[in-house]
Amino acid sequence: MPPPAWFAPAPAIRHLPLPDDRICLVVDGLLSDPLSLVAQACAGVSRFQASAHAYPGHELRLDHAFTQALVDHFLRHLAAPLGVDQVLAAAVRLSLVTRPETSLDPRQWFCHRDHGGLAAGECLVASVLYLFEDEALGGTSFYRPRRTMAEVEALVRDSLALRREAFRSRYPEIAAGYLVDGNAWFERVAWSPARFNRALFYDGSVFHSGDIRQPARMLLDPRRGRLTLNAFLRCRRAPPRPAPRPTPAR
Numbered sequence: 001m002p003p004p005a006w007f008a009p010a011p012a013i014r015h016l017p018l019p020d021d022r023i024c025l026v027v028d029g030l031l032s033d034p035l036s037l038v039a040q041a042c043a044g045v046s047r048f049q050a051s052a053h054a055y056p057g058h059e060l061r062l063d064h065a066f067t068q069a070l071v072d073h074f075l076r077h078l079a080a081p082l083g084v085d086q087v088l089a090a091a092v093r094l095s096l097v098t099r100p101e102t103s104l105d106p107r108q109w110f111c112h113r114d115h116g117g118l119a120a121g122e123c124l125v126a127s128v129l130y131l132f133e134d135e136a137l138g139g140t141s142f143y144r145p146r147r148t149m150a151e152v153e154a155l156v157r158d159s160l161a162l163r164r165e166a167f168r169s170r171y172p173e174i175a176a177g178y179l180v181d182g183n184a185w186f187e188r189v190a191w192s193p194a195r196f197n198r199a200l201f202y203d204g205s206v207f208h209s210g211d212i213r214q215p216a217r218m219l220l221d222p223r224r225g226r227l228t229l230n231a232f233l234r235c236r237r238a239p240p241r242p243a244p245r246p247t248p249a250r
Helices: 034-043 064-077 149-161 164-170
Strands: 012-018 022-028 057-061 084-097 122-130 140-145 186-192 198-203 207-210 227-237
Touching (some): 140 149
Antiparallel strands (some): 057 084, 084 227, 122 227, 140 186
16 A cells, blocks of 8 residues: 555656647656655565566556555646546556567567547546666657558557568568667657656557667566556546637727
8 A cells, every 4th residue: 555645746747749739748756755666566576477468578556545546646736738637447557578579579569559448538548657767778759650540550450460470571661679769650759768756647549669779678677677657547538628708899
């Protein structure tokens, strides 16, 4: 269970512009005691499990109390700039990138979006909090497609259906391994370097990826690896504000 003052009461927040007039909120000093969370990860390292979805590593889901504390902090400080007014569901977990490049699936060779299963009027806010001191372990990059969305959707479908060699044969311009600077399909348009206790909050429908430039250093070790806190908040979009009525001429 988190302590009562788990989150810093007055975080420093700045805006990082993203494609399609979206923003990423960069929050420095999110936690009042980030080392406590690192210690929790170290104590629970045996309970980290290989991800059951596209994340290339191991994860440890956090309890309801911490999740609710994060949701409350998000609603108080961060929801309004992202255009949301309610959190409908949340999943929060500690994460460690651990998969070597040679073991990545084709869907992990390029950036991704987190936006599935949403109803009308909903969005998914994604968040990553860096819990490592060595900035060379990598921040987060954001991308814009260079191809039409129909082509990109076909690429995603093929990355799920084809084996590595078949996918490489069909898409030779996509290199096997972690995407960093972009490729023939995706242009890298924004980037945030990692800083200890820095968090990013952004619309998950924007293409993004961890900036993994030293994959050999991705270890199942919270003290030395790329330990992050990842959160996914299914939200209701705030209704648009009505336009002000014109003042009648006198």
